[in-house]
Amino acid sequence: MKNEISRRQFIQRTALAGISLAAIQPLLAMDRKAKKGMKFGLVTYQWGRDWDLPTLVSNCEKAGYPGVELRTQHAHKVETNLTAAQRAEVKKRFADSSVTCLGYGANFEYHSPDPKQLRNNIEQTKEYIILCRDIGATGIKVKPNYLPPEVPREKTIAQIAASLNECGKFAQDYDQLVRVEVHGNITQELPVMKAIFDQVTEKNVKICWNCNDQDLLPPGLEGNFNMVKKWFGDTVHIRELNDGNYPYQQLFDLFTGIKYNGWILLEARTEPADRVAAMKEQLVLFNTMVANSKKS
Numbered sequence: 325m326k327n328e329i330s331r332r333q334f335i336q337r338t339a340l341a342g343i344s345l346a347a348i349q350p351l352l353a354m355d356r357k358a359k360k361g362m363k364f365g366l367v368t369y370q371w372g373r374d375w376d377l378p379t380l381v382s383n384c385e386k387a388g389y390p391g392v393e394l395r396t397q398h399a400h401k402v403e404t405n406l407t408a409a410q411r412a413e414v415k416k417r418f419a420d421s422s423v424t425c426l427g428y429g430a431n432f433e434y435h436s437p438d439p440k441q442l443r444n445n446i447e448q449t450k451e452y453i454i455l456c457r458d459i460g461a462t463g464i465k466v467k468p469n470y471l472p473p474e475v476p477r478e479k480t481i482a483q484i485a486a487s488l489n490e491c492g493k494f495a496q497d498y499d500q501l502v503r504v505e506v507h508g509n510i511t512q513e514l515p516v517m518k519a520i521f522d523q524v525t526e527k528n529v530k531i532c533w534n535c536n537d538q539d540l541l542p543p544g545l546e547g548n549f550n551m552v553k554k555w556f557g558d559t560v561h562i563r564e565l566n567d568g569n570y571p572y573q574q575l576f577d578l579f580t581g582i583k584y585n586g587w588i589l590l591e592a593r594t595e596p597a598d599r600v601a602a603m604k605e606q607l608v609l610f611n612t613m614v615a616n617s618k619k620s
Contacts, residue, residue: 435508
């Protein structure tokens with residue numbers, strides 16, 4: 325109620341100052357999107373892979389999803405080949421909607437022992453960081469993906485961290501985060517992620533928790549969560565909340581315990597007949613789990 329009163333007062337006072345309602349609308353949109361606490365959104369990984377951008381935004385609005393992470397090589401076609409005018413159009417489409425474009429889900433990785441391949445991944449990351457800025461997003465998702473057995477583990481871990489530092493330093497000039505998904509063979513184990521982030525120096529390089537089975541390895545979910553929680557950013561990837569054996573309620577309790585104020589993003593893997601209806605079902609489950617966490 326307080327927020328509604330403050331908005332009403334703001335409109336009245338601004339109107340008295342002679343500013344049109346049209347000028348106020350972007351500010352109200354920012355207010356709607358600034359909800360505190362855990363917020364729910366979609367990763368276009370499966371359920372949004374074949375939706376063009378207008379359809380994607382429309383379906384997120386229908387389902388009540390206020391945020392989306394765009395995945396590379398999907399039907400929305402938000403890639404670095406967009407012109408400046410096309411980037412501005414993407415930015416405006418989100419600004420005019422109730423959906424926040426959180427950023428870009430890329431496949432860039434930094435473990436390769438081939439210097440040319442490594443450099444290519446870093447430079448492409450930078451190109452997409454610029455794209456994220458241009459479309460009004462706040463960050464790019466990247467990932468460690470492997471530790472080559474022919475290379476000493478410590479060397480690859482240091483290389484990944486150094487690459488993330490370079491990308492993070494570049495991203496600072498564009499006000500972007502580098503979100504590092506807990507991903508890949510071996511690298512998705514939380515002690516390995518900790519070893520990488522022990523060498524990450526850039527403050528805008530953050531961990532994106534990914535809800536892997538490896539999260540439950542000793543010392544267990546809470547122990548692994550606490551191991552890396554100081555590096556959490558503003559995005560978390562989950563799978564369907566009613567599918568599989570992952571302890572999502574415990575995870576939500578842990579996030580509530582640290583007053584997490586970010587996005588829980590659905591990276592769905594199933595193939596429902598009606599994806600919008602399935603999105604709505606997942607939102608109900610999310611809201612129930614958040615409410616249960618606040619009670620505990």
